[in-house]
Each structure stands twice: as structure tokens, then as C-alpha cells.
Amino acid sequence: MEDMIGKVSDWFAGVDGVPHVYSVWADSASARRDYAAFKEDVSEHLRLLFCVDMFNEGIHVADIDGVILFRPTISPIIYKQQIGRALSAMKDGAPLIIDVVNNFENLYSISSIQEEMREIVSFYRNNVRDDALMVDSFQIIDEVREARDLLGRLEETLSLSWEQMFQEAKRYYRENGNLEVQRRYRTPEGIPLGQWVFSQRAIYNGDCTGLLDAGRIDLLNSIGMNWTYVRDNAWENAFEHARDYMKQHGSLDVKVAYVCADGFRLGAWIGVQRGNYMRLLNAGIDPMTDEKLNRLNTIGMIWKTADAAFEEGFLEATRYAAKHGDLEVPTKYVSPDGFKLGAWINRMRKRYAKQGNYAALSEEQIGRLESLGMQWGNRIDRQWDIHYEIARAYYHAHGDLNVPTDHVQDGLKLQKWITHQRQNLREGRLSEAQQNKLAEIGFSAQTRLKTWDENYEQAQRYFKAHGNLEVPPDHIAENGTWLGKWISTQRTDHKRGKLTREQIMRLDAIGMRWLSMAEYKWNKRLEMVRQYPRDAEGIPVVPEEELSPFGTKLNRWVRIQAEQYKTGKMDESKKTQWEDLIGNRRITKRRSEAVGRSVQTA
DSSP states (O other), X not given: OHHHHXXXXXXXXXXXXXXXXXXXXXXXXXXXXXXXXXXXXXXXSOEEEEEESOOSSSOOOTTOOEEEEOOOOXXXXXXXXXXXXXXXXXXXXXXXXXXXXXXXXXXXXXXXXXXXXXXXXXXXXXXXXXXXXXXXXXXXXXXXXXXXXXXXXXXXXXXXXXXXXXXXXXXXXXXXXXXXXXXXXXXXXXXXXHHHHHHHHHHHTTSSOOOXXXXXXXXXXXXXXXXXXXXXXXXXXXXXXXXXXXXXXXXXXXXXXXXXXXXXOHHHHHHHHHHHHHHHHHTTOOGGGSHHHHHHHHTTOOOOOTTXXXXXXXXXXXXXXXXXXXXXXXXXXXXXXXXXXXXXXXXHHHHHHTOTTOOXXXXXXXXXXXXXXXXOSOHHHHHHHHHHHHHHHHHHHHSSOXXXXXXXXXXXXXXXXXXXXXXXXXXXXXXXXXXXXXXHTTHHHHXXXXXXXXXXXXXXXXXXXXXXXXXXXXXXXXXXXXXXXXXHHHHHHHHXXXXXXXXXXXXXXXXXXXXXXXXXXXXXXXXXXXTSOBOTTSOBOOOTTOBOTTSSBHHHHHHXXXXXXXXXXXXXXXXXXXXXXXXXXXXXXXXXXXXXXXXHHO
């Protein structure tokens, strides 16, 4: 992100000489402040918000003109989250999406968007008014296509010409009566004819770039070219490897790590086929109804090995890792095929740790899972280890852990993390292994825990400077204390009875607000509405234009509270105060009516 920010002046000089640049990243105490500043900026300058691991979903700004993508992904979900901010901004005109990393060219992302748009357009035209469609297509401008085409032509000049390769293909056709060339096939002279034929199919099917005009297509058709989709040919190539293995060894009991002489990973491919077999079987479908699986059966495929369940899970894990880039699978995650991958991953971690009655993983299985990015500890411990390595690198570079407050490394505010470890150490929340690791970088000697009095002193200084104790959540004090969080902790400790009477009195003396901000605002609004007349149900009748001290409409707040109370959704802590508000008024009204009847009778 910092590298990209450094290029802003070069990229946008023609648009704005002094653009306003904001940046946010995950776990940043200042993220909320910087994001708010970006939204509130109403100047005529170009506004740029750079993000890392933030706003993956659910966050949208109403006047975004476009987005610039720097994160490569093959996930349609992430891709739509990346561009969704611009698509939902509701501005006039078309949003601009600059895809620096060419995610749009991916086989999954842009085709997924195009397919969804076709479905929606079809639905509107058949079921809704046709004029309800505002946009029914989008334009892609590819700035690098000419460069790629040029490189393709250059590649041809560095190898045999297309015409020479065609002559080799023609000779093969005359000798064999077809052009069903295995991908690894070379002519007796060593020319890679199989790869060339494979490439022509790939170009024809749009899976790679190259020169294949109508004339060349006609020439290939004249010698029996089969344009079957490239992935089917890949499967055929793998099937030929399996058949060759069967002829040579008399069995298809292929070890997972087995690699053929030409580099083809036959063992891994056989594992994928077994996974497909098990998935159909578990779904109650006869696997032999699948044409490809049935063909494997004809050459003696062994479907069930000692750990077939592992192969099925590994297949799903491979798909997950390809889509998300890791194996941080939520415990309850279920794959689109219905496989409980989250539970399977947890089971693999137990097998790795030799816990329970599970069979231990083999070294081969461990290696295969680690190749997908498998981490063996629990999620919290893994995150702790990552942050510890950052602290260790700092210690070895500087010889101590006296980290400046504003120091950020790999998105981590290191001084804040060290403060957390101090508290964890004091409260006994660190494992023995974690304590030993911290001791190795001088943690015990270098990081004395700040006392309550030291933190109170910083709060006192804040009160003298500002006249209150409304400390922003991300405020860091001079001594490194995360004062915003410390104040919040005092409120929590107060509710739980952990503060001494003296500590409570000292905090009261500098204006401590014991209620949370949400509780404070609710009580403040409640006091304001007491002055207004009530309707028949005792609900305050607040003028439409009346605002609360927080800038929101007071009558809308009253309607929300009344609805929550009526539907039983109001918190018990608030219900008593609300009933007191509307109940007292009802009593007063009934008493007034009673007095009136008494007067009339008299």
C-alpha cells in the first residue's frame, strides 16, 4: 500500500496536483478516524482511499466514482466485493474500475459477472418492464492486449514456424489417420508435436492467446483436427498416463506422491478421481454413471484405499485453497458439494497432534496439506505466532522492545501488541511456550507492566487538557498506554465490581462517564422526551423538526423505542425506564379522568 501511495503523484498529476490521500488497514487504531475523514472530505480535490484487509464486505460510500484493484484474485466473491463499492454508489454515469492486476481476464471472475448480468437482464425483460433496465452491459478496455499479441508473434519467430509445425501434423495424420496426439508426444526428430496440437486447441477455445485465423482453422480441419475443449484433452492426457502405468505395473495402486518420467503428477490426479468417486457415492449417486469414472473402471481403477476419506477431503481442501489462498476454513464451513470441510480440517489437526482415537497423519499427508498452506495450531495461536515474529524481528534489529507508538510493521501496531502481552502476562493468559518465546526477546526485562496509577496519570493529563474524559477509542497516551481502550476497560471493570472504592472516586473526580456511549445517548434522549405531551398510549409526541444533541431526529428515536417495546425486542435494562416513562403518564391520565368524574357528580 505504501508503495502504491508513493506513485500517486506520478499517476494522478494530470488529474489533480495535490490529491487528498487516506489509508486504512486491518487492526489499525486510526482506521475509523481516517475513514471518517475520507467520507467527510467535501473538497473539489481528488480523494483516494487506500485499503489493506479492510471493507471486504458491507461498507459502501455513497459518492464513490470508481475503484482501483491491486489485489490479484480468482474468487468471484472477492472480485464482486472489490468492484461492488463502485457499482452500488448510485452516482450519475458509469463507474470507473481500473483493474491493474487483470483480474477481469481470469477464467472465473469476469465470466461470473457476465453470466449474472445476462440472467438479470433476461429476468427484467421477461418479468418486469423493459424500461426498468438502466444498464444491460459493460465495456472492458484492455490496454495490454496489443503487447500480449506482439509477444505471441515473437514467440512464434523463436520456434518452428506455424507452417512447419502444420507439415509435421499433416505427416502424423497420414501415418495414423487422425490427429489425436498425446500432449507429451514428440516426433522421431524430437519436435513437440503433441504440445503444439494442444496449443492450437487451447487458442481455438479461447484459453490462451495466439494467431489462429480462419485459414489456419480450415487447414487443421482438413487433417481431422478435433477441437474438443482443452480440459477434456487434459483429462485424456492424464488417462493415457494411468493406462501406461497399469500396463507397466499391473495395478493402479498409485502412491500419491508418484510423478511420471515426463513430470506428470499421476498420484495426485488419481487422488482427485477417487475424491470425485467418493463424493458421488456419498450423494447416493452411482459413480459409474459418470463416463470418465467408468472409463477408469475399465482399466482396473482401485477406488477405495486405506485412507480414501483423506483423498476426498484433500480434494475439497485444494479447491478451497485455490479460491481463498489459504486453509483458514471456518469450523462450520460446508463446501458447495456438501462436504463438511471445516470439520475435516479440524480432524486433520487432531490427527497431526495425535489427539483422541484418530490415526496419525503420514509424513506424506502432512507435506501435501502444508503445500496448500495448512497451519497446525488453532487460529488464535497462529495469529499470535505471526505477531510474535514481527516483535522478534524488531528486537533483533534494535536490541530492545522500546517501540515507538506510531511504529507499524506488516499492518501491526507493534507497541499496542506488546501492551496486550503485558496485560496477558499479568492475568496469566499466556501459555508456558508463549512466555518462553517472549523471554527469548527480553520481554521480561524490557517490558514492565504499567500500573493502574501510571495509566490514571495519563487519564488525568487528558482531563486537564480537554476538560473531559471522552477519550477517542484509538487514542494513545504519551507513555504508550492505549488510553482509549484503558478507559473502556475501566467501565467494564466497574460493572464487574473489579474497581476499588478509591479508584472509582478518583475517576469520578476527573469526569469519568461510567455508562457506555450508547447507554449515555439512550438515557440522554429519554430525559429529553419527558418534557413532551403524550398520546393515548403514553408515548411522547415529539415535533418532527426536534433534534437530539447528537444530530438525529428525536421523534424517530421515540418511534423505534415504542416499536421495540411493543414487539418485545427492547433490552430488559431499558424496559423498566421506558415503562416508567409511559406508565406514570397513564396513571396521571386515569387519575385526571377520575377527578373529572367526581367533579361532574358533585
